[in-house]
Amino acid sequence: MSSIPHDHAAGAGHDHGHDHHPSGLMRWVTTTNHKDIGTLYLLFSLTMFFVGGVMALTIRAELFMPGMQIVHPEFFNSLTTLHGLIMIFGAIMPAAVGFANWMIPLMIGAPDMAFARMNNWSFWLLPPAAIMLIGSFFVPGGAAAGGWTLYPPLSVQAGMGLDLTIFAIHIMGASSIMGSINIITTILNMRAPGMTLMKMPLFVWTWLITAYLLIAVMPVLAGAVTMLLTDRHFGTTFFNAAGGGDPVLFQHVFWFFGHPEVYIMILPSFGIISEIIPTFARKPLFGYASMVYAVASIAILSFIVWAHHMFTVGMPAAGLLFFMYATMLIAVPTGVKVFNWLATMWRGSMTFETPMLFAVGFLFLFTMGGFTGLVLALTPIDIQLQDTYYVVAHFHYVLVAGSLFAFFGGAYYWLPKWTGTMYDEKLGQWHFWSSMVFFNITFFPMHFLGVAGMPRRIPDYALQFADWNMIASVGAFGFGATQLIFVWVLVKCITHSGAKASAKPWEGADTLEWTLPSPPPYHSFETPPVVR
């Protein structure tokens, strides 16, 4: 959607008369405004990012040297489990929903989300769930400690912390489903006149498909943890072999949710990158239609590859082959996307402001994560690397350098629009370059550790792994400290200590949100713009 002539005067002009809203704490508790709710999601996710980050740093501090230094092994296991759960359900997913809330109505010319009160409810379910999750550290038996995948039989035998985790997952799942229903309904029913599906910005497309994925797989996770709960407390034996159940069934059900979940976390990032690159290359996105079909293909394929996470459980050879080839097939639409991003940059008038730096960093590092994913797709190799640090390195390249870098890029891209103030470019560049360096110092050595055979989720390790672990821990603390720069940038923007942002601070941007002033009025597009 590179050039959409439209008449925004009616929409923007109509807004100013209605620019009134409640103030104080109740504004945030009772708000039904998509911009407020987007802000709440983004701030919640940033908070959880730091909570999960502190857990990660505790893990890395313990692994700085061989031997037991700082925490007990049981607590270490809880840290790895809760770090995963909090980063996935508390940080990455809410961040993506925050972007969706802020940007989708603005990008499609809608006045708000379709179900404004349900939108408020979707957000306010999250803090109690987060409190439940973090509070599980303080109950008898401690927090869940069997890994974020909650595999039985360990999870059936765990203490009360696991029940809190299950309830937290139920609540967060309900929130996600309500959010998805809202997003799909908004996109399908509330687009501005003239904006056909194939004219929508790619960010909106990626969210439409992500929301379908969420509706399909969150109930599956809810079903899996419900069965776990009834196994624990109501005498059922879904996953208990002694009662005729099957522990491996849980893995099938879990990964039927878990693999699409990976794409739920990465597709909105693809959307953000697809907005940033054309803007800073000053060219329309190359192959728009093929990008849409590639996202849809990735989403569809994500449903038929789940068992590549469990090659070692003992499947028939035909099953192993099917899941191996199906997994490798995902590289095709992903390759199409990477090719199109590169082709968009080709001969573009590129500049490298912070959002573009994060987009290029994303492209480089996510591709590396994709390649290690291809390595792990090969059954014989995966059987060797299962549960080693190679896997840890792979998914951090995909989720940190993938999702997180894209979210940072998106935040820098839209911060001027959200706050009306330009971010500090120098600080932004420092944030990017130090993140890039420390990220690689942290996670690149993990490939070597994994290939050498270091297992994941252990607090102690053999002496041979000491050097790379020390380097990874130093990198992790550097990466953690670097993120404080982002907080500084954010505070400066929120307190308006910077240059005032124009309605369209990026020369190459051409989606609807840039037709509104920065920050946009509290109620925008009450009269829909006309898209031609």
Add this chain to the structure above:
Amino acid sequence: MAANNNASPVQRRANVRTALVLASVAVAFFIGILATRFIGDGQTGMTVLGATVMFFLIFAIGRNLRK
């Protein structure tokens, strides 16, 4: 579920209709995943559910493509 107050009654009805269809899909998957326990082995059940999801995605997005 409160529909957007700015929306016309026609649009509100359309929104509620879409939401109900989507919610029923979520309920179907929740019940479906419990039922897979009783449909052959895990993989068969998952495959049935996976195929349903795939066709649903293709149909739901495909029918809106030209609107």
